[in-house]
Amino acid sequence: MITKLPDAPNVAAPDPFAGPDHPIRKVTRQVAFDGEAAWTAGRADKMAGLFNDMAAGWSAGKDSEVRAMPVLDALARGEVNLAGSWLEVGSGTGAGAVALHGSVDRLICCDLAAEMLANAPAELAPRVQADASRLPFAGAQFDAILMINMLLFPLEVDRLLAPEGRLVWINTLGDQTPIHLPAQDVLAALPGDWTGITARAGTGFWASLRRA
Numbered sequence: 001m002i003t004k005l006p007d008a009p010n011v012a013a014p015d016p017f018a019g020p021d022h023p024i025r026k027v028t029r030q031v032a033f034d035g036e037a038a039w040t041a042g043r044a045d046k047m048a049g050l051f052n053d054m055a056a057g058w059s060a061g062k063d064s065e066v067r068a069m070p071v072l073d074a075l076a077r078g079e080v081n082l083a084g085s086w087l088e089v090g091s092g093t094g095a096g097a098v099a100l101h102g103s104v105d106r107l108i109c110c111d112l113a114a115e116m117l118a119n120a121p122a123e124l125a126p127r128v129q130a131d132a133s134r135l136p137f138a139g140a141q142f143d144a145i146l147m148i149n150m151l152l153f154p155l156e157v158d159r160l161l162a163p164e165g166r167l168v169w170i171n172t173l174g175d176q177t178p179i180h181l182p183a184q185d186v187l188a189a190l191p192g193d194w195t196g197i198t199a200r201a202g203t204g205f206w207a208s209l210r211r212a
């Protein structure tokens with residue numbers, strides 16, 4: 001079950017950007033619902049190449065304050081453990097690390113694309129190049145896993161989260177985010193029974209999910 005909290009005061013409708021027929025949506029749903037087997041080496045190479053090519057200009061023209069709104073609201077209302085150990089998966093050029101800075105002390109950022117990591121601030125968190133389908137971390141060690149506009153790899157999330165840990169799922173453009181899954185679908189894709197809360201903030205939404 002997922003409980004919807006009231007909208008944050010800063011809610012705004014996203015401009016139309018990426019509808020349900022956006023090509024990356026198909027991959028997003030397949031990876032979430034058909035299992036990690038849908039994530040082939042060819043897909044991983046293509047994805048890394050795509051984001052390596054976009055890395056230098058990724059942050060330009062994006063309103064970092066608006067993009068941070070769902071992250072900050074999730075920190076405030078998402079029942080997360082700020083003193084715990086956090087992992088951001090698909091951390092890109094560091095927008096999440098910037099938003100978490102000052103609130104979360106223990107953060108590791110990881111991303112598939114070396115150039116995205118190279119364009120992220122080095123001083124905020126250790127950056128690890130890794131594929132989210134097989135992350136180089138021991139199981140059950142993170143109190144929170146943050147994913148902002150990132151593909152969901154349900155088995156790795158389940159493996160890495162501590163028993164009381166939470167997945168913080170954010171789409172900064174709501175259903176206009178190219179890599180988008182509604183909160184209810186994230187809940188359904190995770191193995192076993194999960195529960196959580198969700199709310200809209202800025203132009204996006206967040207969901208904070210834990211095992212039931």
Ligand SMILES: C[S@@+](CC[C@H](N)C(=O)[O-])C[C@H]1O[C@@H](n2cnc3c(N)ncnc32)[C@H](O)[C@@H]1O
Pocket residue numbers: 044047048051089090091092093094095096110111112113116130131132133147148149150151179
């Ligand atoms: C849409 S971008 C979002 C980046 C950042 N979270 C943000 O909001 O600015 C998706 C990111 O996920 C990364 N990514 C895609 N597939 C991945 C995988 N299998 N493992 C790790 N990172 C991946 C990409 O390289 C890219 O940096």
